[in-house]
Amino acid sequence: MLCCYAVRRAALLLLCIGAAVSAAADSPYIARVWEYCPAPGQFVNELPEYEEDDSPSMMRVKADECLADDAQVMISLGSWGGYVVFGFDHMVENRSGLMDLQVLGNAFVANSNPNPDKQGQGGSSEPGIVMVSYDSNANGKPDDPWYELAGSEYDNPATRHHYTVTYYRTPADHTATPDNDYKYLTDTTYIRWRDSEGGTGYVSRNSSHTQSYWPLWSDADSLVFSGTRLPDNYTDESGNGSYYVQYAYRYGYADNQPNGTVASKLNIEWAVDSTGQSVELPGIHFVKVYTGVLQYCGWLGETSTEVLGAADLHLTGGDEPDTASAKDALPMEQGKGGLCLLTTLVHDNLIYTSSVAEQVQVLDRTGQPLFSANTNPGTSYLPCSCLPQGMYLLRTANGETRKFIKL
Ligand SMILES: [Ca+2]
Ligand SMILES: [Ca+2]
Ligand SMILES: [Ca+2]
Incomplete structure (x- = not known):
């Protein structure tokens, strides 16, 4: 009797494991x-x-x-x-x-x-x-x-x-x-x-x-x-x-x-x-x-x-690294001069804020100056539609630098 009970229990246990296994077989697709x-x-x-x-x-x-x-x-x-x-x-x-x-x-x-x-x-x-x-x-x-x-x-x-x-x-x-x-x-x-x-x-x-x-x-x-x-x-x-x-x-x-x-x-x-x-x-x-x-x-x-x-x-198995948004991974840096890019991805205008009046320069990724502009405290718009796609730098006179991507 005891033996029979033990066998039945083992069978039940197996059943339970079976149920658990099938429940764990998640579908990769829409349910x-x-x-x-x-x-x-x-x-x-x-x-x-x-x-x-x-x-x-x-x-x-x-x-x-x-x-x-x-x-x-x-x-x-x-x-x-x-x-x-x-x-x-x-x-x-x-x-x-x-x-x-x-x-x-x-x-x-x-x-x-x-x-x-x-x-x-x-x-x-x-x-x-x-x-x-x-x-x-x-x-x-x-x-x-x-x-x-x-x-x-x-x-x-x-x-x-x-x-x-x-x-x-x-x-x-x-x-x-x-x-x-x-x-x-x-x-x-x-x-x-x-x-x-x-x-x-x-x-x-x-x-x-x-x-x-x-x-x-x-x-x-x-x-x-x-x-x-x-x-x-x-x-x-x-x-x-x-x-x-x-x-x-x-x-x-x-x-x-x-x-x-x-x-x-x-x-x-x-x-x-x-x-x-x-x-x-x-x-x-x-x-x-x-x-x-x-x-x-x-x-x-x-x-x-x-x-x-x-x-x-x-x-x-398609879970490859996220390289698609990697260009967005540039940090939203905020430095002591308060120079802050509202977004590092630029379509037409680079939008940024600064706490002081200063001159800023746009440089290419090798550090070559392209053009400069005068910035007032607050939010500024710098037209960038003439720039080809790629990474650029925005630099202040005191050397604060931010990276941005022209789309
Ligand atoms: Ca379609
Ligand atoms: Ca719910
Ligand atoms: Ca993820």
Whole structure:
């Protein structure tokens, strides 16, 4: 009897170990889509397909079938702000110095781009902002604080933070406004939007996509989205509307750099709170991706982020060192003279503060002086758009030196 009991106990123990082993076999891929809320767009109701009477929860299930378990079926997030929320079945660890996460998109570099070096890699880049969340109340649900991963354009002065757009359902008695010059634009006043800065515009309709662009499972008369709006990233390289190039931002976004490149991967160490303060997370359980630009590229239509899946790079073995944001690793130095760069990444103007009136010099990376300027106490703007890309130094008369990168 005793012996039998011992055997049964051992069997139970084995069962328990078996259960523990299978529970520990974390999936590297999306376990569940929690929310699918695209903004209006030309692929909405198609990717995934809306069928009559589909409810929001049925559309969530469809998005789940597209993305979970590495199914890699593309979904579209529509115009700016449209989003998807998904989660993993475990915590994606934040390992120091390493890329942790990847969101798969369909960005590509166009070999036919006539100006490949003008602004870096160009092709089809439709950058989506990535937010992450740690399941701090341990209930397995995404009801915890969200943190934005601060990508390369986070400090770009043209990036708008705390931005909101409201899209309005097309009235039943709406009359289409076709574009007489560009016949493919069948309605240039199709879906009106208004932003938090008083700006307005339309999501236009085009002849390639004739279905409704409004998410048909929503019965709301308006849809409101909030977040960060990235600067426009497209250029009409043809000058006549026939060839648009969407230039990739350096790092930190979904559907921006081609899958598989280090710059397409994400580092949880980039997480910031809503005030821009860096947040140290042990890892994350949930991810939100939303379309980060609000722009219209002629026959290409509005720019919309696409998502095909996501992976925990520590489980797939893709967790290479974060060399993508390494150029940002220059410290925000603050010295005795109070010379402080507001950002070490410069697009047009180097913005810095100084506590004294002094002369500053810009030098190339070898220390060769390029030009100088007089600085007053407070914030100064030094035009740098004439400088080629690269690293430079800003030096004061008393030798204080700061490094910056011209993008
Ligand atoms: Ca990391
Ligand atoms: Ca895309
Ligand atoms: Ca939670």
